[in-house]
Amino acid sequence: xxxxxxxxxxxxxxxxxxxxxxxxxxxxxxxxxxxxxxxxxxxxxxxxxxxxxxxxxxxxxxxxxxxxxxxxxxxxxxxxxxxxxxxxxxxxxxxxxxxxxxxxxxxxxxxxxxxxxxxxxxxxxxxxxxxxxxxxxxxxxxxxxxxxxxxxxxxxxxxxxxxxxxxxxxxxxxxxxxxxxxxxxxxxxxxxxxxxxxxxxxxxxxxxxxxxxxxxxxxxxxxxxxxxxxxxxxxxxxxxxxxxxxxxxxxxxxxxxxxxxxxxxxxxxxxxxxxxxxxxxxxxxxxxxxxxxx
Amino acid sequence: xxxxxxxxxxxxxxxxxxxxxxxxxxxxxxxxxxxxxxxxxxxxxxxxxxxxxxxxxxxxxxxxxxxxxxxxxxxxxxxxxxxxxxxxxxxxxxxxxxxxxxxxxxxxxxxxxxxxxxxxxxxxxxxxxxxxxxxxxxxxxxxxxxxxxxxxxxxxxxxxxxxxxxxxxxxxxxxxxxxxxxxxxxxxxxxxxxxxxxxxxxxxxxxxxxxxxxxxxxxxxxxxxxxxxxxxxxxxxxxxxxxxxxxxxxxxxxxxxxxxxxxxxxxxxxxxxxxxxx
Numbered sequence: 387x388x389x390x391x392x393x394x395x396x397x398x399x400x401x402x403x404x405x406x407x408x409x410x411x412x413x414x415x416x417x418x419x420x421x422x423x424x425x426x427x428x429x430x431x432x433x434x435x436x437x438x439x440x441x442x443x444x445x446x447x448x449x450x451x452x453x454x455x456x457x458x459x460x461x462x463x464x465x466x467x468x469x470x471x472x473x474x475x476x477x478x479x480x481x482x483x484x485x486x487x488x489x490x491x492x493x494x495x496x497x498x499x500x501x502x503x504x505x506x507x508x509x510x511x512x513x514x515x516x517x518x519x520x521x522x523x524x525x526x527x528x529x530x531x532x533x534x535x536x537x538x539x540x541x542x543x544x545x546x547x548x549x550x551x552x553x554x555x556x557x558x559x560x561x562x563x564x565x566x567x568x569x570x571x572x573x574x575x576x577x578x579x580x581x582x583x584x585x586x587x588x589x590x591x592x593x594x595x596x597x598x599x600x601x602x603x604x605x606x607x608x609x610x611x612x613x614x615x616x617x618x619x620x621x622x623x624x625x626x627x628x629x630x631x632x633x634x635x636x637x638x639x640x641x642x643x644x645x646x647x648x649x650x651x652x653x654x655x656x657x658x659x660x661x662x663x664x665x666x667x668x669x670x671x672x673x674x675x676x677x678x679x680x
Numbered sequence: 681x682x683x684x685x686x687x688x689x690x691x692x693x694x695x696x697x698x699x700x701x702x703x704x705x706x707x708x709x710x711x712x713x714x715x716x717x718x719x720x721x722x723x724x725x726x727x728x729x730x731x732x733x734x735x736x737x738x739x740x741x742x743x744x745x746x747x748x749x750x751x752x753x754x755x756x757x758x759x760x761x762x763x764x765x766x767x768x769x770x771x772x773x774x775x776x777x778x779x780x781x782x783x784x785x786x787x788x789x790x791x792x793x794x795x796x797x798x799x800x801x802x803x804x805x806x807x808x809x810x811x812x813x814x815x816x817x818x819x820x821x822x823x824x825x826x827x828x829x830x831x832x833x834x835x836x837x838x839x840x841x842x843x844x845x846x847x848x849x850x851x852x853x854x855x856x857x858x859x860x861x862x863x864x865x866x867x868x869x870x871x872x873x874x875x876x877x878x879x880x881x882x883x884x885x886x887x888x889x890x891x892x893x894x895x896x897x898x899x900x901x902x903x904x905x906x907x908x909x910x911x912x913x914x915x916x917x918x919x920x921x922x923x924x925x926x927x928x929x930x931x932x933x934x935x936x937x938x939x940x941x942x943x944x945x946x947x948x949x950x951x952x953x954x955x956x957x958x
Contacts, residue, residue, distance in 0.1 A: 464924050465917040466876035468883070472900060473913040480909075504907040597770040604883055611776065618780075635780040642769050642777055649768040 395627070406628045415613035419644070422599045422610060425527070429534045430595065434588075436539025441546035459547065462540035468601060474533040475605050479512070486510040523607075530605045538595055545587030550576060552583040582663045589656040596648055600641075614641055686713040697721040697892050705891055710906055718902075719915050722895035723923070728806070729878040729894075733813035734871055740814070741821035745859075748826045759822070766819030771812075771877055775884035778812045779803065805886040813881075817874045821867060828863030829855065861938040868931040872924055879916075895919055 390397070391405035406412070443455030462470065483506045491507040508514075513521040553576055561571040603611035618634030664675055684692065692702035694717055706714050747759035766774070785799040802808050832855055840854040879896040882888045888897055899912035906912075 464921040466879045466896070466920055468876075468879050469896060469899070469913050469916050469920070472896070472903070473909050476903060476907070476909040480907075600770045600772040603772075611772070614776075632780075632784070635777065635784060638773060638777040638780055641773050642765075645769040645773060646765065 395623075402628075406630075409628065411613075411617060414608070415610070415617055418608060418610045418613050421527075421607070422602070425531060425534065425599060425602065426595065428531050429538065430592065432531065432535035433538035433542050433595070436535050437542025437544075437546050440539060440543025441550060444543065444547050445550060455543070455547075459540050459544045462537055463544070467537050467598070468604065470537050471533055471601055471604055474536065475529060478529050478532065480504055482512050483510055486512060526605070526607055530602055530607055533605065534595075534598070538591065538598075541591055541594075542588065545584050545591060546580070548587065549580040549584035553579045585656075585660055585663055589652075589660070592656065593649060593652060596652065597645065610641055610644075614638055684711075686711075686717075689713045690717050693717045694721055695724075697724050697894070697898075699890060699892050703890075705901065707905070710902060712911070715902055715912055715915055718898040719895045719912065720919065722893055722898045723919050725805075725881075725892075725894040726875060726878045727923070729810055729813055729881060730871075730875040732810055733817050733878075734874060736814045737817035737821055737874075740818035741825055742856075744818060744822035745825035745829055748822065749829050762815075763819045763822055763826075766816050767823060771816055772880055772884050774812050774816060775809060775880060775886065778808060779885035782808050803886075804889070805881055809881040809886050813874065813878065816877075817870065820870050820874075824863045824866045824870060825859055827866075828859045828861075831862055832858045857938070864931070864935050864938055868928065868935070871931060872927055875923060875927065876920065 388405060388408065390401060391408070397405060440455050440458050443451050444459060446452045446455065483504075487506040487510040490509045513525050557575055557579060558571050561575045566574065600609070600611050602609040614637035615634060618632070618637035620632045621629050623629040661675065689711070690713070693706075693714065695701055696705070696718060698721075705718070744759045744763060747755045748763065750756050750759075782799075782803045785802065787800070789796040789798050791797075802811075836854055836858055837850075840850045845853060879894060882893045882897040883900075891901075893901075895916050899916045902912040903909045
């Protein structure tokens, strides 16, 4: 990066460090922080959508739909989420390839699960073996986002379901008394009012989601944990211009600080948001705000 | 080789996670019985980590909650920081960091007043990971107990004062039982998710020596070998659902004991709330 970095073996002290921290692999490490942020940015709304769908299904007056919604919420809570992560990575991949297999392959006579192998024809591979590396990582990222959204969607569904139940019944009845249809009551009265009840649960969920991001590593994505292990492990002068001992502990310390800072900032922002949403609400928080203002 | 009967499989692999029985894991022709036996054998470790971390963590959590509620900043600040660090960062990173720190301890052992203390055992999962889980659950539980301590009804404390109870006896007879009672439903959730968190141990730096791993380690082994995730992972799920139900039953009984003096219509049932990954 800098010109004086041409011969690292001559450097020492801070100049060495400045060169060391600006190598190409370190930039991969810095980019992976963006991967984490991007995952959060994509997953949070997707999980919220899944949660909204789940909560609506659980509230449905039609029993089978309601059971599916409740089952979705209950299933994720009884089992460690990491099991789902490990499961969905393979299951999704196989599901997609198997579906494609049914359409594009010629010899459908062969069984797909053959002993200890999962075999589809080359044309059914997703992404194709010939496609460029960027598609492979994009596909990996997409499955990761879907898995995260599915698991966290169940938690969001639980929170939103509770919030929908918490909206005072009288409010909905007032809407009905004005001649609104069930759909109008839902859209104009229930949904706008439920957020303040859902916010504590959703804030908690956001903090949990942040803390779940290192699990990306288990899904085979080159995330911050991957690079911290990679860069921190001992390097000999033979294969690396910047030899050093086992520095993984420092890299993980860095990650710890990153997560602590991220959590703290989130807590502050969410606290402000709660204040904002509480104003004018007929809740304890809203009442406190009203008294403080008066 | 004769195919094993299920009973033989259980004899060979029932305690495999502790290193007892058959040394080689099954390599081909996986049966459902092998799946259930090996994964069940791995559950020994999940229960080991969960029970011990919960037991030790309970005491530290009480101390931390009191320290956080203390008026002196010398005891309050360290407790606040401890709780913030362990609740604010992912358990996964905590495992990695702890492992890397323990690896850096001198291999030959530390000399403490003429006696050499071995250090190699600390990098093993049974000790190192248990220690991290212990600190982690202590931090989460401390926050729960702290919140419960803050919501002890004012009237209870005033009544204690009126009876002349002060200091330690007031704490032991009035504050502490009420704190436990109020915090218990949340603590039940914490216990459940602590057991779920034990599945992270062997995926986070701590190696499984001689393939002695937990339930998820063996499930992952099967899924890697058979390319079929639809059998081993649901089995882990099944085991964990049973464990969760058992825990809820146990904690409900304690909850009933803690609330035994209340009229029966006021004894709240424990509700499961979403609070998962650490």
